[in-house]
Structure formats: structure tokens, C-alpha cells
Amino acid sequence: MFQVRLHGRGGQGVVTAAEMLSVAAFLEGYHAQAFPSFGSERMGAPVMAFCRIDDKEIRLREPVMHPDALIVQDPTLLHQVDLFAGLDSQGYLLINTTRSFADLGLGEYVSAFPPHHVCAVAASELAQRHVGRPLPNAALLGGFAAVTGRIKLDSVQAAIRQTFAGAVGEANAAAAAEAFHAIKTN
Amino acid sequence: MLKQIEGSHAIAEAIALCRPEVICAYPITPQTHIVETLSEIVRKGELVPCEYVNVESEFAALSVAIGASAAGARAYTATSSQGLLFMAEAVYNAAGLGLPIVMTIGNRAIGAPINIWNDHSDSMSMANSGWIQLHAESNQEAADLHIQAFKLAEQISVPIMVCVDGFVLTHAYERVDIPNQAQVDAFLPPFEPMQVLDPEDPVTIGAMVGPEAFMEVRYLAHHKQLQAIEAIPRIAEDFAVVFDRRSGGLIDSYRTEDAETIVVALGSVVGTIKDTVDELRDQGVKIGAVKIVSFRPFPLAQLRAALEGAARVVVVEKDLALGLGGIVASNVRMSLRGLQTAVYTIIAGLGGRSITKSALRGAFGRSHEDEIEDPHFLDLKWDMVDRELARWKETRRSGPIAENILRELGLVGNRVH
Amino acid sequence: MTQPVKFYQTGTFTVGNRLLDPEQRTVQATIERNNSLTSGHRACQGCGEALGARYAVDAALRAAQGRLLAVNATGCLEVFSTPYPESSWRLPWLHSLFGNAPAVATGIAAALRAKGRSDTRVLAQGGDGGTVDIGFGCLSGMFERNDDVLYICYDNEAYMNTGVQRSGRTPPTARTATTPALGEHPGETFGHGKNPALIAMAHGIPYVATATVAELHDLEAKVNKAMALHGARYLHIHVPCPLGWGSAPCDTIKVARLAVESGLFPLIEAEHGELTEVTKIRRRVPVEEYLRLQKRFAHLFREPRDEVSLAAIQAIADRNIARFGLREEAT
Numbered sequence: 001m002f003q004v005r006l007h008g009r010g011g012q013g014v015v016t017a018a019e020m021l022s023v024a025a026f027l028e029g030y031h032a033q034a035f036p037s038f039g040s041e042r043m044g045a046p047v048m049a050f051c052r053i054d055d056k057e058i059r060l061r062e063p064v065m066h067p068d069a070l071i072v073q074d075p076t077l078l079h080q081v082d083l084f085a086g087l088d089s090q091g092y093l094l095i096n097t098t099r100s101f102a103d104l105g106l107g108e109y110v111s112a113f114p115p116h117h118v119c120a121v122a123a124s125e126l127a128q129r130h131v132g133r134p135l136p137n138a139a140l141l142g143g144f145a146a147v148t149g150r151i152k153l154d155s156v157q158a159a160i161r162q163t164f165a166g167a168v169g170e171a172n173a174a175a176a177a178e179a180f181h182a183i184k185t186n
Numbered sequence: 187m188l189k190q191i192e193g194s195h196a197i198a199e200a201i202a203l204c205r206p207e208v209i210c211a212y213p214i215t216p217q218t219h220i221v222e223t224l225s226e227i228v229r230k231g232e233l234v235p236c237e238y239v240n241v242e243s244e245f246a247a248l249s250v251a252i253g254a255s256a257a258g259a260r261a262y263t264a265t266s267s268q269g270l271l272f273m274a275e276a277v278y279n280a281a282g283l284g285l286p287i288v289m290t291i292g293n294r295a296i297g298a299p300i301n302i303w304n305d306h307s308d309s310m311s312m313a314n315s316g317w318i319q320l321h322a323e324s325n326q327e328a329a330d331l332h333i334q335a336f337k338l339a340e341q342i343s344v345p346i347m348v349c350v351d352g353f354v355l356t357h358a359y360e361r362v363d364i365p366n367q368a369q370v371d372a373f374l375p376p377f378e379p380m381q382v383l384d385p386e387d388p389v390t391i392g393a394m395v396g397p398e399a400f401m402e403v404r405y406l407a408h409h410k411q412l413q414a415i416e417a418i419p420r421i422a423e424d425f426a427v428v429f430d431r432r433s434g435g436l437i438d439s440y441r442t443e444d445a446e447t448i449v450v451a452l453g454s455v456v457g458t459i460k461d462t463v464d465e466l467r468d469q470g471v472k473i474g475a476v477k478i479v480s481f482r483p484f485p486l487a488q489l490r491a492a493l494e495g496a497a498r499v500v501v502v503e504k505d506l507a508l509g510l511g512g513i514v515a516s517n518v519r520m521s522l523r524g525l526q527t528a529v530y531t532i533i534a535g536l537g538g539r540s541i542t543k544s545a546l547r548g549a550f551g552r553s554h555e556d557e558i559e560d561p562h563f564l565d566l567k568w569d570m571v572d573r574e575l576a577r578w579k580e581t582r583r584s585g586p587i588a589e590n591i592l593r594e595l596g597l598v599g600n601r602v603h
Numbered sequence: 604m605t606q607p608v609k610f611y612q613t614g615t616f617t618v619g620n621r622l623l624d625p626e627q628r629t630v631q632a633t634i635e636r637n638n639s640l641t642s643g644h645r646a647c648q649g650c651g652e653a654l655g656a657r658y659a660v661d662a663a664l665r666a667a668q669g670r671l672l673a674v675n676a677t678g679c680l681e682v683f684s685t686p687y688p689e690s691s692w693r694l695p696w697l698h699s700l701f702g703n704a705p706a707v708a709t710g711i712a713a714a715l716r717a718k719g720r721s722d723t724r725v726l727a728q729g730g731d732g733g734t735v736d737i738g739f740g741c742l743s744g745m746f747e748r749n750d751d752v753l754y755i756c757y758d759n760e761a762y763m764n765t766g767v768q769r770s771g772r773t774p775p776t777a778r779t780a781t782t783p784a785l786g787e788h789p790g791e792t793f794g795h796g797k798n799p800a801l802i803a804m805a806h807g808i809p810y811v812a813t814a815t816v817a818e819l820h821d822l823e824a825k826v827n828k829a830m831a832l833h834g835a836r837y838l839h840i841h842v843p844c845p846l847g848w849g850s851a852p853c854d855t856i857k858v859a860r861l862a863v864e865s866g867l868f869p870l871i872e873a874e875h876g877e878l879t880e881v882t883k884i885r886r887r888v889p890v891e892e893y894l895r896l897q898k899r900f901a902h903l904f905r906e907p908r909d910e911v912s913l914a915a916i917q918a919i920a921d922r923n924i925a926r927f928g929l930r931e932e933a934t
Contacts, residue, residue, distance in 0.1 A: 207712045235716075235719070237716050241709075253699070257672065279699055392697055472715070
């Protein structure tokens with residue numbers, strides 16, 4: 001089983017990101033489960049969502065305590081919420097930021113990880129360019145596909161198009177592709 | 187067709203396939219996505235004929251369903267928590283009148299303190315109303331149970347609550363096989379009422395019954411529940427034939443063949459329990475689990491047969507009879523009358539507190555050694571409780587309990603002075 | 604020269620039916636009448652509600668050409684009409700709860716729509732308690748959705764079936780078990796109470812009317828008018844209760860007429876929130892003539908008389924007459 005935990009703030013599409021990830025995995029024939037940790041509907045509050053991927057039925061319902069991959073959609077959470085709980089040094093870490101890990105005060109933390117497991121993705125900027133809104137979720141999923149190799153870019157894009165219709169879907173799919181390729185060529 | 191879909195959407199699609207003629211809806215978290223999806227389905231003309239009525243309260247919602255069902259229409263509504271309590275009078279009325287309404291309960295805690303997260307206190311509050319209560323372990327089972335419920339309800343003229351854990355299932359995306367219309371039509375015939383308001387053949391429904399007849403009428407309602415114990419497995423069998431998968435039934439056993447300890451539970455926590463059982467089995471612990479699907483009628487004989495080989499039973503439940511202890515555990519103990527089996531109660535997940543594999547592993551391990559207190563409150567923060575109790579000792583006007591506890595968690599500011 | 608001839612009833616004798624054109628005669632005069640509330644029910648002697656319900660439901664049933672489904676709230680009518688193991692209803696009839704009759708009727712109407720049964724109509728009925736208090740939320744919802752239901756309220760101004768407790772329709776100074784004639788302000792308090800006909804008008808529904816058992820032709824005519832329309836319709840019928848009001852059973856019609864003639868119970872019709880018809884008062888009477896016949900107001904007349912309250916009640920009547928234009932123009 002591969003477990004992903006996503007962090008962000010209400011309104012940034014964290015829950016949708018987890019759902020799209022589960023759809024992408026489903027399209028590849030996996031079993032997948034996605035769900036948020038909940039609060040009342042409120043923009044700006046810290047939000048967590050979870051996604052599990054497995055090749056057999058997923059029965060576990062607890063929050064993801066030991067993520068294999070962590071996706072952080074909003075770096076302002078870094079020193080407010082215990083984002084890294086349960087992530088061991090073999091896991092994957094993607095953060096939506098234009099800054100370096102060092103600038104974020106995480107230089108030492110990420111040095112324990114294999115270098116290709118951690119990645120800073122300027123997802124909000126990518127989204128702004130492609131979609132016209134700084135919603136980083138699609139781009140981060142493209143980055144996730146590249147960094148972890150757990151799902152294909154095609155599946156991510158198909159899931160994105162299923163969630164967002166027409167031009168918006170295409171734009172998000174393009175953002176995901178750009179993030180994917182940027183990481184692959186590095 | 188296999189879909190990766192939100193639980194509430196899967197449930198809505200399953201319900202639409204059952205061809206309800208009247209759907210009445212009042213919003214309450216966490217069932218709202220179900221009725222929202224149904225309103226889209228109806229508006230798009232995908233479910234015809236169907237009248238979708240937006241009502242002014244949950245009490246009205248079930249009342250509209252009562253009228254519709256009495257007029258011979260297949261009726262559906264959904265609610266949770268406070269909403270279920272608000273319609274409590276109508277809940278008993280529908281059961282007493284024998285109207286085959288199907289209602290989804292998106293299980294949610296009842297306040298005060300107000301809480302929108304999952305536990306079973308809502309459906310437990312109506313467990314003795316005469317409604318059949320079925321609990322879903324997964325979203326697949328949730329979809330399937332609704333289809334079975336319409337058939338069962340109409341067969342014996344009893345209303346049915348299908349209980350689906352709020353958020354945990356309703357808001358989870360997972361793989362569900364949504365049947366096609368032909369399959370559902372083959373399984374579920376059109377509604378043939380036992381009683382109906384018909385100008386060609388007028389009847390009076392809902393008359394007063396005095397002491398001379400009430401006991402008999404009540405007994406007959408109980409008898410219908412006992413009939414359901416026979417009917418539920420039959421309908422699950424019919425379902426398996428048409429849809430080619432097992433779903434529902436009264437109970438289901440998991441790795442209990444040589445188990446010394448058997449865990450009993452309802453709903454989605456069973457999934458986590460099965461994973462925990464597997465881990466303990468890998469360590470050589472002889473442990474198994476039994477899932478109860480039908481909480482009402484309570485399958486006393488079937489449960490006894492499933493449990494009587496074990497030395498001890500551990501009931502994990504998301505509810506609490508304040509002043510007594512476990513509700514499910516009390517029911518389970520009844521099925522084990524006369525046996526020496528120890529029954530331990532684990533109260534877990536109240537108000538949506540996560541039930542973790544590691545906490546369960548610890549609790550099951552201690553139960554297996556008969557070293558657990560009864561009832562055991564899983565992951566309860568005893569230090570916070572003790573501090574609040576100390577506050578009560580110290581001063582009469584200790585303040586609202588919920589606020590005090592939340593202040594400890596740093597979620598509420600300091601008192602105004 | 605022609606002049607309008609007005610027929611009215613005194614006591615329980617119906618006069619004038621045979622002098623009217625056939626289409627103006629009441630349902631009660633025909634052999635084919637259904638007796639939808641048939642004999643054998645357990646209503647009190649002189650019960651205004653039993654009379655009003657028989658007329659109203661028979662008229663509605665004829666207007667629906669025999670295809671009418673009825674929902675009843677808990678209350679006197681429901682209890683006295685269905686004493687186990689008997690029922691006096693000769694049409695399909697459902698009793699669910701006290702507070703949900705409008706919602707249950709909504710459900711029946713929805714079922715009929717889903718089944719394409721546009722020929723079958725829906726009637727909901729309840730007392731004043733079930734209508735303006737406990738059933739108020741459901742009533743407003745039914746109005747707001749404009750569900751195709753005729754709702755009839757039988758208003759005897761208190762919770763009679765449970766032993767005469769006040770409701771939101773209990774008039775000021777009236778004695779009930781929960782507004783006893785004691786203390787500085789005996790009986791129900793001035794300023795309490797609601798006017799459901801005006802509230803129904805505020806919802807803008809197709810038809811609202813008030814009626815009384817003192818004017819049975821008028822009552823039937825209003826039922827017929829309502830049944831010729833679709834959507835949410837509300838009929839509010841004043842029905843004296845000899846037991847609860849402390850009036851003589853033989854005075855039921857008389858008391859009901861005095862309520863109208865004093866101005867305390869205006870007879871009006873409205874469509875989509877606009878007043879369309881009022882019944883002018885033929886012979887105006889002071890409120891005292893009406894109040895004196897009812898023991899629930901007896902404390903106003905004990906020495907020393909409560910002139911202040913009597914004047915205040917008279918002022919209510921005066922306001923109604925002015926507001927609705929109830930006086931005959933001088934000829």
C-alpha cells in the first residue's frame with residue numbers, strides 16, 4: 001500500500017487533489033481511497049487530505065499516519081502545523097514553493113532523504129500561467145507522478161480532465177505536464 | 187460499472203436506480219451530498235417519474251415521505267444526527283403505520299456539544315423505533331444495501347434506515363461497482379403497497395388504538411422484525427444471484443474459525459479491524475472479527491452461533507449509553523446468555539475521533555490477555571478529564587465543560603475578565 | 604322590482620334551499636351526498652367542528668368528483684371520528700401526527716403527481732393548535748412551495764381535545780386551563796395570538812378564505828371556489844366548541860353568527876395576497892352580546908364588570924370592521 005498525505009488550506013483544492021490522485025490510480029487498475037480530514041467549510045483553514053493506493057481492496061479507514069509521500073500545497077503551514085509527522089527519510093516530499101528548501105528552513109531536514117525523493121515545485125506559478133488562477137493541485141500531481149513514479153502522467157491528466165471540464169481541464173492538464181517534465185529533465 | 191466515486195454519489199446513483207417516485211430533502215452535514223446529487227439527477231430528467239420536494243425541516247421530510255408512501259409511491263429521504271432527532275416523532279409514526287420508506291442515515295454524533303463528525307449515536311437513538319437498521323462497511327456495501335432495502339421494506343412493509351458512516355464513507359472516494367438499470371429492475375419490482383389511500387377502496391389509516399388492542403398491534407410490529415431475520419439473508423442471496431457479489435446479510439465472520447478472541451463491530455471501522463486482525467494473526471494471536479450488518483432486527487441466534495466458540499468477545503462501538511456503557515455490547519451480551527464468554531466493551535471514535543490500527547492492536551492485545559478494563563475508552567485523554575474534574579471540585583461555577591476542554595487544546599481563547 | 608333575498612339559518616334548520624336554483628343548493632340537500640363524515644362519530648352535542656367538517660369535506664368530495672384523499676392532524680376531529688375499532692370516514696383518510704398534516708399532504712400530492720393522477724385531489728385538515736402552533740412550520744412550507752393541497756383549519760380557539768388549553772388562536776381574556784381567570788389579567792393575554800388567514804395571504808397563495816358554521820352556504824361556496832383552483836389554498840373555519848367555550852350546545856350556530864356580526868370574526872376571501880371579497884355585516888352587534896353566551900368570558904361580567912377589557916375587545920372588533928370594510932353602506 002502506498003499512502004499519501006496532502007496539506008494545504010481550505011480553498012486550495014487539497015481535497016480535490018487527493019480525489020484526482022485516487023481517480024488516476026483507479027484508471028491504472030489500482031484500488032484507491034481518498035478522503036479529507038474534515039472541518040466546517042471555511043476558506044483559509046488548514047486542511048489535510050489522504051490518498052491510499054494498493055493493488056487490493058483497501059479496508060483501512062484511519063488517517064494516514066505514516067505517509068510514503070507528503071504533498072504540501074501551502075508552505076505557510078510549515079511552521080504552524082506538524083506537517084512531517086510520520087514521514088520517514090525514505091519517503092517522498094513535494095512542496096509548492098518557488099524558494100529552495102534551504103530558504104524554507106528545511107535544508108537540514110531534507111538532507112536525510114534521497115535527493116530525488118524531495119522536490120520543490122512552483123505549482124502556483126505554473127497554475128497561474130496555464131489556468132489563470134494559483135490553484136496548485138494539478139501541477140503538484142504532475143510533480144508527484146514524476147517524483148514517485150507511482151502513476152503515469154497520462155493517468156493524472158485523464159483524472160484532471162474528468163474533474164474539470166473543457167478548457168479548464170486542458171489547462172490544468174498542461175500545468176501537470178509541465179511540472180512533470182520539469183522534474184524529469186532535472 | 188466500476189467507478190472511482192465519492193460515497194454519497196454512489197449512494198445517490200444506487201437510489202436513483204431503484205426508481206423512487208418521491209424524494210424529499212432537507213440539508214444536514216454529512217448526508218447533503220446525497221440529496222444534492224439526487225436533485226441533479228432528477229433535474230436532468232434522468233429519473234422519471236420522480237417528484238423532488240425541498241422541505242422546511244427534517245420533520246417535514248419524513249412526513250412528506252409518510253404521505254407519499256401512504257399514497258402508494260416509493261419514497262426516500264436522508265438525514266443525520268440532529269435531523270434524525272428532529273423527525274423522531276415521524277420515525278416512530280412511519281414504523282407504527284408500516285410504511286416501507288427507505289432513509290439513509292449519514293451517521294453523525296448528536297450534540298450537545300454540537301459535532302459534525304461520525305459516530306453512531308444518531309441511529310442508536312432510534313434503534314427501538316421499529317425501523318430496520320442496516321450498517322454498511324464500505325461504499326460498495328452502502329450502495330448495495332439501499333437496493334436491498336427497498337426490496338426488503340416493501341416485502342414486509344417496514345421502513346429501513348441504511349446507516350453509512352458520515353465523512354468516513356460519505357465523503358470518501360473509492361471504487362464502487364454501480365449496477366445497471368436492467369439489473370436493478372430485475373431485482374426490484376414496482377411497489378405493491380399493503381395499504382394505500384385509494385378513492386376506489388377507501389380506508390382509514392392511523393386510527394387511535396386503546397389498551398384493548400395496542401399490545402397486539404405492537405407485537406405484530408415486533409413480529410415483522412423477526413420476519414426480517416429470515417428475509418434479510420434471503421434477499422442477500424437474491425442480490426448475489428443478480429449482481430454477482432455478496433453484500434449485506436445479517437452478520438459476516440472474518441477469520442473466526444479457531445479464534446479465541448472475536449471482535450464485533452458495525453460499519454466502516456470493520457475495515458480497520460480486519461487489517462488489525464491480520465497483523466495480530468501474523469503474530470500468532472488467534473483472533474477474528476464478526477461484522478454486524480443488521481443491528482435491527484438484532485440477529486441473536488446467528489451471532490451466538492458465530493461467537494460461542496470464542497473465550498472472549500471484544501465489542502468496538504462508536505456510541506455510549508451515558509450512565510450504562512456499551513449499547514452494542516449490551517445487545518451482544520444478550521445473544522450470549524447463559525455462556526461464560528467474557529464480553530469487553532471498547533468505546534471508540536465518539537464525535538469522529540480517529541480509530542487507529544495501533545490503538546486497536548494495543549487494546550485487542552490486552553483483551554486477549556484479559557487485561558483490559560471494561561468499558562475501555564480508546565484514546566481518551568484522561569489527563570484532560572482529570573483536570574476538568576479537579577475544576578469541578580474547586581469551584582461551583584466552573585464554566586461550560588466543552589469550552590474548558592477546548593481551551594486546554596488551545597482552540598478557544600482565554601476567559602474574558 | 605327585484606331585491607336581493609338573503610337566506611340565513613337559525614339553529615340547525617336549513618331554510619331556503621328549495622327556493623334556490625339547483626346549482627346554488629348545498630351538497631347536503633342532495634340525495635347523492637356522500638356523508639364523508641358519517642353518523643356514529645363521538646363528537647360532543649353541538650360540536651361546531653363536526654358540522655363544519657361534514658359540510659366542507661362533502662363539498663370538497665363532490666367538487667373532486669369522488670376522488671379526494673384526506674389527511675387529518677391529531678385533534679378533536681381525528682379522535683372523535685375514529686374511535687377504535689370504528690371509523691366514520693367514507694373517503695381515504697390518513698392520520699399521521701399532530702404537527703405534520705400539511706407536510707403529509709404535500710407528500711400525497713407529490714405521489715399523485717409522480718403517478719400522473721391529476722384527477723385525484725388532496726385535502727389536509729386540522730384544528731387551530733395543529734395549524735397555527737405545532738404545525739406552523741410545515742404549513743408555511745406547504746404554502747411556500749405552493750403544493751396542490753387545500754388546507755382547512757377548524758378553529759375553536761384552543762386545544763380542546765386535551766382539555767381546553769390555550770393556543771395561538773385563543774382570544775384575549777378567554778379562560779382556558781392554561782390561561783385561567785385569575786390574577787390581575789385573567790384569561791388569555793392581550794397582544795398574543797396569530798392570524799393565519801393574513802399569514803396565508805402573506806405567502807401569496809392562490810386562495811385564502813375565512814368561513815363559519817353560521818354561514819353554511821357560504822362555507823360550501825368557498826370550498827367549491829377553492830377546489831376549482833390548484834396550488835396551495837387555505838380555508839379557516841370558525842367552529843364554536845360548547846364544551847371549551849362554555850356555551851349551550853343549542854347555541855353553536857347563534858354564537859358563530861354573533862362572532863361575525865360583532866366584527867370579531869371577519870369573513871374574507873383573498874387571492875395571491877390581495878383581498879378580493881368581504882362579507883358585510885348585516886346587523887352589527889356589540890361584542891358583549893357574543894361574549895355573554897360563553898362561560899369562558901364570564902369573569903368579565905362578574906361584579907365589578909371588567910370595562911377595560913370589554914372596551915379593548917370592542918376596539919379589536921372596531922379595527923376589524925374598519926380594516927376589512929365590513930359595514931353595510933347606509934342606504
